[in-house]
Amino acid sequence: MKSEVLDTIMIKSPIGTIQVLNSKVGVREISLDQEYTNNKSIIDLDYGDTDVTVICHDGPHHESSKATIKWLQMFFSKKRELFKLQTLPPxxxxxxxxxxxxxxVLRTLANDISCGTTISYAGLAGLCGNHKACRAVGQAMRSNPLxxxxxxxxxxxxxxxxGPYMRGNGDNIKKWLIEFERQF
Known part of the structure; x- marks a missing residue:
């Protein structure tokens, strides 16, 4: 049985506001800011300000929340050598x-595809044991809660x-993330 959601955290990031739902056990869901898709000029293409700060927190500040915040701060930092050593939060x-x-598919993607690299839908399907399951990989990407x-x-x-991101509503965010990861 899953533990109940304990807190909601809103985090300011270079790609907009990130909403994180955490339980006592770990991160349950992450939502990215749809507004950044509609206003492409908001995203800093120079990768200048990559600060990540908590702007709102509702609920107890649990260890799982702290781990998620730390992970996001390291992800957006320009200290890639430190991020590559960082393990996923619970x-x-x-x-x-x-x-x-x-x-x-989701676990393979999280554990096996390194920061700064990309993989095709077919390649990921092959890593998961069925190289013909490209469409199923796409469906898994659309349902990604994190x-x-x-x-x-x-x-x-x-x-x-x-390709599409956030059901086609975050394509500029996807391009930014790919380029950002390649910078460092």
């Missing part, structure tokens, strides 16, 4: 934990094009 999400193809932690922005088309 995760408390049924979809990720399920023993099915979607769960396997963007950034489970880096679906690193999954690209076979031609190398970025």
């Amino acid at each position: 995760i408390d999400n049924q979809l990720v934990e399920k023993d099915n193809f979607t769960g396997r 963007p950034l932690l489970i880096p679906c922005h690193r999954v690209v088309t076979s031609s190398g094009a970025a």
Whole structure:
């Protein structure tokens, strides 16, 4: 049985406000700011200000919340050598934990695709044991409850094009994330 959601954290980041839902056990869900998709000029393409700060916190500040905040701060820092040593914060999400193809895709993506690299939908399908399951990988990306932690922005088309992000509502965020990771 899952523990109840204990807190909600709103975090200011270079790609907009990130909402994080945490339980006592770990991070349950991450939502990215849709407004940054509609206003492409908001994103800092010079990668200048990469500060991450908590702007609102509702609920007890649990250890799982602290771990998630620290991970996000390291992700957006320009100290890539430190980030690469960083382990994922605890995760408390049924979809990720399920023993099915979607769960396997999400866990493989989180654990095996390094920061600064990309993989095609077909490549990820192959890593998960079914190289013909490209569409199923796409479906898993659409249902990803933990963007950034489970880096679906690193999954690209076979031609190398970025492809859709956040159901097509965050394509500029995906491109920013890919380029940002390649910078450091």
